[in-house]
Amino acid sequence: xxxxxxxxxxxxxxxxxxxxxxxxxxxxxxxxxxxxxxxxxxxxxxxxxxxxxxxxxxxxxxxxxxxxxxxxxxxxxxxxxxxxxxxxxxxxxxxxxxxxxxxxxxxxxxxxxxxxxxxxxxxxxxxxxxxxxxxxxxxxxxxxxxxxxxxxxxxxxxxxxxxxxxxxxxxxxxxxxxxxxxxxxxxxxxxxxxxxxxxxxxxxxxxxxxxxxxxxxxxxxxxxxxxxxxxxxxxxxxxxxxxxxxxxxxxxxxxxxxxxxxxxxxxxxxxxxxxxxxxxxxxxxxxxxxxxxxxxxxxxxxxxxxxxxxxxxxxxxxxxxxxxxxxxxxxxxxxxxxxxxxxxxxxxxxxxxxxxxxxxxxxxxxxxxxxxxxxxxxxxxxxxxxxxxxxxxxxxxxxxxxxxxxxxxxxxxxxxxxxxxxxxxxxxxxxxxxxxxxxxxxxxxxxxxxxxxxxxxxxxxxxxxxxxxxxxxxxxxxxxxxxxxxxxxxxxxxxxxxxxxxxxxxxxxxx
Amino acid sequence: xxxxxxxxxxxxxxxxxxxxxxxxxxxxxxxxxxxxxxxxxxxxxxxxxxxxxxxxxxxxxxxxxxxxxxxxxxxxxxxxxxxxxxxxxxxxxxxxxxxxxxxxxxxxxxxxxxxxxxxxxxxxxxxxxxxxxxxxxxxxxxxxxxxxxxxxxxxxxxxxxxxxxxxxxxxxxxxxxxxxxxxxxxxxxxxxxxxxxxxxxxxxxxxxxxxxxxxxxxxxxxxxxxxxxxxxxxxxxxxxxxxxxxxxxxxxxxxxxxxxxxxxxxxxxxxxxxxxxxxxxxxxxxxxxxxxxxxxxxxxxxxxxxxxxxxxxxxxxxxxxxxxx
Ligand SMILES: Nc1ncnc2c1ncn2[C@@H]1O[C@H](COP(=O)(O)OP(=O)(O)OP(=O)(O)O)[C@@H](O)[C@H]1O
Ligand SMILES: [Mg+2]
Numbered sequence: 001x002x003x004x005x006x007x008x009x010x011x012x013x014x015x016x017x018x019x020x021x022x023x024x025x026x027x028x029x030x031x032x033x034x035x036x037x038x039x040x041x042x043x044x045x046x047x048x049x050x051x052x053x054x055x056x057x058x059x060x061x062x063x064x065x066x067x068x069x070x071x072x073x074x075x076x077x078x079x080x081x082x083x084x085x086x087x088x089x090x091x092x093x094x095x096x097x098x099x100x101x102x103x104x105x106x107x108x109x110x111x112x113x114x115x116x117x118x119x120x121x122x123x124x125x126x127x128x129x130x131x132x133x134x135x136x137x138x139x140x141x142x143x144x145x146x147x148x149x150x151x152x153x154x155x156x157x158x159x160x161x162x163x164x165x166x167x168x169x170x171x172x173x174x175x176x177x178x179x180x181x182x183x184x185x186x187x188x189x190x191x192x193x194x195x196x197x198x199x200x201x202x203x204x205x206x207x208x209x210x211x212x213x214x215x216x217x218x219x220x221x222x223x224x225x226x227x228x229x230x231x232x233x234x235x236x237x238x239x240x241x242x243x244x245x246x247x248x249x250x251x252x253x254x255x256x257x258x259x260x261x262x263x264x265x266x267x268x269x270x271x272x273x274x275x276x277x278x279x280x281x282x283x284x285x286x287x288x289x290x291x292x293x294x295x296x297x298x299x300x301x302x303x304x305x306x307x308x309x310x311x312x313x314x315x316x317x318x319x320x321x322x323x324x325x326x327x328x329x330x331x332x333x334x335x336x337x338x339x340x341x342x343x344x345x346x347x348x349x350x351x352x353x354x355x356x357x358x359x360x361x362x363x364x365x366x367x368x369x370x371x372x373x374x375x376x377x378x379x380x381x382x383x384x385x386x387x388x389x390x391x392x393x394x395x396x397x398x399x400x401x402x403x404x405x406x407x408x409x410x411x412x413x414x415x416x417x418x419x420x421x422x423x424x425x426x427x428x429x430x431x432x433x434x435x436x437x438x439x440x441x442x443x444x445x446x447x448x449x450x451x452x453x454x455x456x457x458x459x460x461x462x463x464x465x466x467x468x469x470x471x472x473x474x475x476x477x478x479x480x481x482x483x484x485x486x487x488x489x490x491x492x493x494x495x496x497x498x499x500x501x502x503x504x505x506x507x508x509x510x511x
Numbered sequence: 512x513x514x515x516x517x518x519x520x521x522x523x524x525x526x527x528x529x530x531x532x533x534x535x536x537x538x539x540x541x542x543x544x545x546x547x548x549x550x551x552x553x554x555x556x557x558x559x560x561x562x563x564x565x566x567x568x569x570x571x572x573x574x575x576x577x578x579x580x581x582x583x584x585x586x587x588x589x590x591x592x593x594x595x596x597x598x599x600x601x602x603x604x605x606x607x608x609x610x611x612x613x614x615x616x617x618x619x620x621x622x623x624x625x626x627x628x629x630x631x632x633x634x635x636x637x638x639x640x641x642x643x644x645x646x647x648x649x650x651x652x653x654x655x656x657x658x659x660x661x662x663x664x665x666x667x668x669x670x671x672x673x674x675x676x677x678x679x680x681x682x683x684x685x686x687x688x689x690x691x692x693x694x695x696x697x698x699x700x701x702x703x704x705x706x707x708x709x710x711x712x713x714x715x716x717x718x719x720x721x722x723x724x725x726x727x728x729x730x731x732x733x734x735x736x737x738x739x740x741x742x743x744x745x746x747x748x749x750x751x752x753x754x755x756x757x758x759x760x761x762x763x764x765x766x767x768x769x770x771x772x773x774x775x776x777x778x779x780x781x782x783x784x785x786x787x788x789x790x791x792x793x794x795x796x797x798x799x800x801x802x803x804x805x806x807x808x809x810x811x812x813x814x815x816x817x818x819x820x821x822x823x824x825x826x827x828x829x830x831x832x833x834x835x836x
Binding site: 311332333336337338343345350351352353354355356357361364365366368369377379419 | 700704705706709712713716717719720721722723724725726727779783784
């Protein structure tokens with residue numbers, strides 16, 4: 001740990017301090033002898049590769065895990081809690097990386113879970129008061145949603161917003177945000193940043209975990225870097241560069257985040273005509289062999305909804321789908337897969353993984369029909385193929401037989417990618433494929449996308465991260481309120497006639 | 512990487528230890544019971560008694576093997592007790608009419624499989640709760656047993672048929688044990704080595720992810736109930752042969768023992784987690800409870816109570832070990 005660059009500050013000002021914290025899960029050391037401190041009133045970035053131990057440390061702080069070694073101090077006093085509820089009482093709340101919404105609670109009930117209003121001192125719930133307070137909060141956040149709506153009806157981004165509102169409304173003095181923007185679009189991210197600035201003005205300290213470097217530089221004051229369970233260094237954001245930060249994270253030099261290769265673009269591989277369904281109307285587009293088509297738009301503008309319908313997960317009310325210029329019909333994902341269409345769903349927890357099954361079973365699940373023709377599964381072959389797929393993406397795990405549950409968020413996402421990469425589809429739909437993935441691995445995934453494209457795969461990339469869409473796509477279609485509102489080509493981006501602003505303007509309905 | 516300061520149990524760190532206990536803890540319970548019983552009763556280790564344990568276990572074992580498919584796929588099958596009765600009466604009628612043993616067995620199994628299919632279709636097609644569907648179908652099935660038998664039990668007086676339940680291979684190993692072993696091997700292969708088994712785990716583990724991965728969720732769910740029905744039919748044959756009579760009132764409460772065996776064997780009620788060897792251990796533990804208490808002379812009332820307590824204990828152990836989930 002020779003790279004340690006402590007910037008000295010008065011320990012009196014530490015709101016949180018961890019000394020020599022270690023945590024082991026069996027053979028894997030998630031954290032080893034970590035010293036970490038945060039100054040009062042700052043927005044402190046916590047960065048590191050997938051599996052570096054960021055979430056684990058935060059879970060220790062709010063009492064979800066118990067450290068094997070080391071101490072935590074909060075506001076100068078030794079601090080131990082037995083769970084999130086106690087942490088909130090002590091003044092610390094957290095937005096989790098993996099959302100855990102209660103599907104059958106209303107938005108209001110969910111925000112005030114475990115701190116419900118009661119009628120007088122009785123045990124009867126005061127629903128009216130809860131709804132009123134929730135409505136007030138939602139208005140404060142400019143979030144237009146009925147507090148009585150059930151959580152299960154919300155999109156991922158909306159549940160994320162609710163989670164944020166919930167954590168912020170606890171009146172905590174320290175708010176931990178574990179990848180809060182991973183499923184938010186630029187507008188919602190701005191809204192979150194306004195909230196963060198507002199909290200800061202009120203003296204609240206924030207620990208901000210993100211893999212999006214731009215965000216760190218926009219909103220954070222100081223940073224700490226973790227690598228492989230070790231604390232690597234800390235400093236002021238104003239005194240560091242992106243490249244420096246990344247090389248601290250990965251422990252080697254690093255450049256070029258979007259290494260797009262130009263490949264030859266072939267015939268039309270996939271075409272849709274006049275698609276309509278819940279949340280989108282009259283969508284027509286085509287993707288060619290070797291082409292990466294980017295879909296951009298605000299969250300809820302109908303991109304994911306269109307993709308889900310194409311993949312047979314939701315019904316289409318209208319429209320035609322052509323594969324290699326032959327009309328096809330897709331009634332369910334099984335048919336789509338058998339025709340060579342694969343889709344990486346944005347919601348890895350609900351649609352991507354069986355959390356309590358092994359990585360091997362998860363990766364091979366969509367590939368059994370095509371790769372295991374025999375009556376019995378050839379487990380040696382299966383193991384080898386899954387291991388190949390997961391090492392290609394450098395999944396950090398003790399063994400391929402480990403439960404998906406035991407992986408860090410970003411590594412879980414890599415498992416979802418592995419399972420579809422192994423399927424070698426002809427058309428690959430990627431909905432937020434790099435959600436929660438660190439910069440290094442992201443570059444590798446982008447390189448992989450280019451390789452697939454060069455082999456003739458047609459790729460549809462949906463991403464809320466504009467730099468990603470702009471860096472990777474040959475063409476970008478822009479969604480606005482369920483309809484297509486313009487197109488931007490790679491040429492226009494390269495020669496500067498189109499940029500982030502022009503695309504955003506189209507996302508908001510402009511020309 | 513020194514980690515000498517960790518707490519160690521039996522030379523393993525805590526995490527490995529809890530994993531180990533989760534996987535094999537129940538095996539130790541079984542061995543422990545075995546040791547206690549052999550010390551406290553001289554009769555226990557006699558060959559006769561061991562075979563006796565195994566053949567009483569056979570019936571419940573076959574039912575549990577079916578049940579484990581259903582629970583793993585996220586369901587539950589309460590109708591198997593009634594299916595035993597329906598199988599019994601069906602055999603009685605066919606056997607009396609034709610005297611053809613294989614035919615009567617095939618018809619009984621077919622009828623039970625059909626009702627398994629029906630359960631599965633209702634659950635998968637209309638997305639109804641398995642608990643409710645089988646709670647209702649159980650009544651229908653039992654009623655049918657009474658209807659076709661006219662409500663009467665009748666002796667079969669067919670010594671050849673009763674051999675299925677009472678006969679022994681080489682005069683040593685009772686046939687029911689062999690049938691159980693056969694079914695266990697088939698179940699093991701099905702659940703752990705086939706695509707169908709994988710799909711069962713996926714559907715029970717996360718039905719949305721299974722759908723999005725192209726799994727045929729509909730037929731996987733139906734399939735789990737079909738297997739349960741089929742195995743119940745086989746168990747029905749053995750039971751009928753053993754009492755050598757067709758009775759519409761048998762099999763009441765048998766689903767409890769089957770469910771108990773699954774749960775004790777580490778099957779998660781949330782679905783998606785189970786193993787066939789684990790279930791087998793669960794089956795034997797239940798057999799040991801009955802046998803042990805008989806040997807020690809504890810009344811069957813207390814046996815029922817301790818079985819209930821054991822289920823609660825097993826579930827508690829499970830949620831305790833899995834607390835971090
Ligand atoms: N419950 C668990 N059981 C076993 N291993 C675990 C468990 N939770 C975390 N780990 C392991 O601990 C390490 C650190 O994980 P952690 O979730 O803290 O990473 P992270 O820095 O948050 O990564 P990401 O950016 O991907 O979210 C990983 O190697 C992970 O596999
Ligand atoms: Mg994390």
